[in-house]
Amino acid sequence: MAASKETRIQYCDLLTPVICDECDGQNDVINYCLQCHANICGECKSTHLETRLHRDHIVLPRTHSEVVKARRSKKIYCPAHIGKEFVTYCRKCKQPCCATCITEKHNGHKFCDLEKVISQTESDVDSLVKDMETKIIPLNEESISKLETHISLYKKSLDDVKISAEKKKLQHIEGIGKRYSAFLSDLEERGAKDLEKMDIKKKEIERNLGNVKSAITTGKKAAVDVSLLHVKDELAEVVAKSMNQNHVMCPGILFFCPSSFHLPSEHETIGTISHFYEEPISKLSIQEESRGAMKSDSDQSTMEAKVFIIIGGFYASSIIGTHDNMWIYNERRSEIDIYDEFFTRIKNIDINFYCSDMAFYGEDSVIAADRSACRIWLMTRSGSITHLPYIKLNCPCICVNDKHQIVAVVTDYDDNILEGEHCMYWNIFVCSFNDLSILQEIENTFSGVYVTQIRQTLNGEYIVAIDNRLVCLSREFESLWTYEFEDRKYAFLGGLHCDKFNNILVGDWHRNEIVLFNIDGQRVRTLLTEEDGICGPLSMDVDSKGRLWIGQRENVLIATYTT
Incomplete structure (x- = not known):
């Protein structure tokens, strides 16, 4: 005191x-x-x-x-x-x-007894000392021990983050190196083919030049008699042939237009540092049978997507992901490009059909719907392409369900009717891949003009994008709900994906947006807009790293997709 x-x-x-x-x-x-x-x-x-x-x-x-x-x-x-x-x-x-x-x-x-005050004070002091000895000191010692442990863990996590960041940096460098190596390899191959064609053409013209010179000599030495008529015909033929062969279409002079990899700018972060807590957030089990238990296990209000890479030179009307790769159909070049996790093109497959949709079948295999020939093709990463016999369906979109069956949306109408925007009825065919037999046929499932994609959710329901609507079908293909974009008619919905959180992602061609829906068909939020680079979305899928690939009419966007 x-x-x-x-x-x-x-x-x-x-x-x-x-x-x-x-x-x-x-x-x-x-x-x-x-x-x-x-x-x-x-x-x-x-x-x-x-x-x-x-x-x-x-x-x-x-x-x-x-x-x-x-x-x-x-x-x-x-x-x-x-x-x-x-x-x-x-x-x-x-x-x-x-x-x-x-x-x-x-x-x-007013006064009180001093002895009582001293005695009470002594008792209070003893109590405080006892509390400090029995509570405060152990508490502080425990806090110091926990803090020392946490400091040790934090230092280790700091080193781990540094190692991970350094590893990712090397992966990016390696990935960019692979992309440039692939580009240079393609350039070398293309240049060799062009030079070979021009060399062959040059030799043809040289041979023709020799024929022309020989014909000139023959014409000068020809006797002035009836044989001159024959010589005239030969000379005319040589002239005509020479004129045709001199019409040369050479490849244009090359120039290099580097594409932007769209890595983060100097004002953007190259990643985020997350904090791990002792009590993890529990997830809903996806093994529940009831549809009510299959609600989205993520907070859709926190779902975010951010574009970080753009690959140009595409009209990517179809994208599908396999275990380690992304398959992209470039309609402009009529080819399939296969990319790895480092965004490097590792394979190019030339195809001679219009691929309206693709579905992952297993291992390194993909099936593709051929709208032009009404066929379904099986493609492997090695480049082999074989059509499935006995399946001849006019199907613009397909998927492989959880029973490993091919589900196809088909119509009996021809393309000229489709182009005339006549309303038609669409049927569902379920095919067995083993014996290629049609197991189930559901007629007149829904009506419309443009059916772009069909995808299956985690709980086995089917989502179909048709005209300006999303249609949800049960496992038995009974209608559950329909969402209609009311501000347009016959709008083309570009891209459809059902993610691992049981959300539905839809590409809105009309507004240039990527929209998030829940499993009940309620529109939750807009993930990406024109400001993010969305322009004419056509297709989308998520790779093994959880990154969203969006195929568009001019390029392919790759975005982070997290909660």
């Missing part, structure tokens, strides 16, 4: 800092006056003993046994009135008083 200088007294060294009573604590206290009960520093000791009133006082070190005994004595003297013991305690001023103090400064105040 600390009061004014006149009444200052230390009850407990544990709670009150010990300061010098002579110089107000400017120096460390090392002495104690047995008569004044005052704490005195080394410099104030001589000054204290030189005064007339204090000449007979005994000043000893604070650690001296007599000092310890005196400080523990219940007889406490008033420092303001020499030789006067404290006799009572002032409640108002909350300090002990001697008889003189009562009459001088505490007149009219």
